[in-house]
Amino acid sequence: MVENNELRKVGLKVTLPRVKILQMLDSAEQRHMSAEDVYKALMEAGEDVGLATVYRVLTQFEAAGLVERHNFDGGHAVFELSDGAHHDHMINVDSGEVIEFIDPQIEKLQREIAAQHGFELVDHNLVLYVRPKA
Secondary structure: OOOHHHHHHOOOOOOHHHHHHHHHHHHOOOOOEOHHHHHHHHHHOOOOOOHHHHHHHHHHHHHHOOEEEEEEOOOEEEEEEOOOOOOEEEEEOOOOOEEEEOOHHHHHHHHHHHHHOOOOOOOOOOEEEEOOOO
């Protein structure tokens, strides 16, 4: 469970909307949620937090490093809690499902490609768009 200390650690004041949104992201079955998803889940839980507040808080969380924003399939932004561990994503183009994966070979190859071009890899974002085999 994400604690209020997480908010304080990143310099954010502990407010009820921030706590509710952080708890929603932490406890949700769906790991990648849009602002609208968070808002709907809060409404279903009987929480009175407006959509504009959800957007504002998620932007604050992103700036503070608590969440990561991903723009999958044509700019549709989703958020996930930052856990410090790198992973890549596959998006099922038929269902929209987001699948996380880690592949040491891909990570090694990306560093090698950057080095071959005279660079050091500092970060990357790999998204594979997939569909089930017929």
